[in-house]
Amino acid sequence: xxxxxxxxxxxxxxxxxxxxxxxxxxxxxxxxxxxxxxxxxxxxxxxxxxxxxxxxxxxxxxxxxxxxxxxxxxxxxxxxxxxxxxxxxxxxxxxxxxxxxxxxxxxxxxxxxxxxxxxxxxxxxxxxxxxxxxxxxxxxxxxxxxxxxxxxxxxxxxxxxxxxxxxxxxxxxxxxxxxxxxxxxxxxxxxxxxxxxxxxxxxxxxxxxxxxxxxxxxxxxxxxxxxxxxxxxxxxxxxxxxxxxxxxx
Numbered sequence: 638x639x640x641x642x643x644x645x646x647x648x649x650x651x652x653x654x655x656x657x658x659x660x661x662x663x664x665x666x667x668x669x670x671x672x673x674x675x676x677x678x679x680x681x682x683x684x685x686x687x688x689x690x691x692x693x694x695x696x697x698x699x700x701x702x703x704x705x706x707x708x709x710x711x712x713x714x715x716x717x718x719x720x721x722x723x724x725x726x727x728x729x730x731x732x733x734x735x736x737x738x739x740x741x742x743x744x745x746x747x748x749x750x751x752x753x754x755x756x757x758x759x760x761x762x763x764x765x766x767x768x769x770x771x772x773x774x775x776x777x778x779x780x781x782x783x784x785x786x787x788x789x790x791x792x793x794x795x796x797x798x799x800x801x802x803x804x805x806x807x808x809x810x811x812x813x814x815x816x817x818x819x820x821x822x823x824x825x826x827x828x829x830x831x832x833x834x835x836x837x838x839x840x841x842x843x844x845x846x847x848x849x850x851x852x853x854x855x856x857x858x859x860x861x862x863x864x865x866x867x868x869x870x871x872x873x874x875x876x877x878x879x880x881x882x883x884x885x886x
Contacts, residue, residue: 641718643715650780652679653784654779666690668710671711695710698712734829738761738835740764742797748867749771749778750780753778753782753785755868757785757789761879812851812854813852814834814855821855822877838866838867
C-alpha cells in the first residue's frame with residue numbers, strides 16, 4: 638500500500654515527531670533565519686536519525702505548511718501508510734464485519750484528533766475524513782490524538798455525502814448519531830458492517846448527509862443534559878461497537 642505524507646509544522650510538533658521512533662519522518666525544512674534552542678534540537682534529532690534537513694526561504698516553508706502564522710519556520714513530512722483514499726480502501730477491504738466512523742463537518746482539530754484516538758483504541762476499522770468541512774491531519778489533530786493519527790487508518794473522501802454513498806455501495810449501513818433520534822444506542826440492533834456518521838459541533842448532521850442515512854441513534858442522557866461533545870459521544874459509540882464485537886460468537 639502506497640505511503641501518504643502528513644505535513645507537520647511548528648517547532649515542538651516537529652521535534653516530538655523526530656523524537657518518536659515510530660514516526661516515519663522523511664524530511665525537515667527549516668527557514669533560513671529560524672534559530673534558537675529548539676531549532677538546534679530539531680537539527681540534532683534529525684541528524685541522529687539520518688533524516689535530511691533543508692534550509693529554505695521562509696516563503697517556501699509557508700507554502701509547505703499552508704499556515705504561515707503558526708509554522709514557526711519549520712515543517713516536516715511524515716509518511717503514513719494508514720492515510721489513503723476511501724474508495725481504494727473499500728475496494729481492498731475484506732468482506733465481513735467492519736466498523737467505520739464518518740465525520741460530517743467536525744471542524745475542531747482537537748475533536749478530530751480525539752475521535753481518531755478513540756476509534757483506534759476501540760479497534761474500529763477506520764475514520765473517514767472528508768476534505769470538505771474537516772481539518773487536514775496537521776499538528777493540532779496529531780497532538781490531540783497523542784500521536785495516534787500518524788499511524789491510524791484515515792480515509793479521505795471529497796465530501797461526507799460522497800463518503801456515505803461510497804460506504805453504502807460497499808455494503809455498510811450508515812447510521813447517524815443525534816440527540817433527537819427515537820431509537821437509543823443501547824437497545825438498537827446493528828448490522829455487521831456499519832458506518833457511524835457524526836455531525837459537526839454546532840449544526841450536527843448536515844441536511845445532505847442526513848437524507849442518506851438508514852437510521853439515527855441517540856445516547857440516552859439524564860434529564861437536563863441535552864447533548865454531549867462530539868468527541869465524547871463518538872468515543873461512547875466506538876466502545877459500544879467494540880463491546881458488541883467482543884461478545885459476538
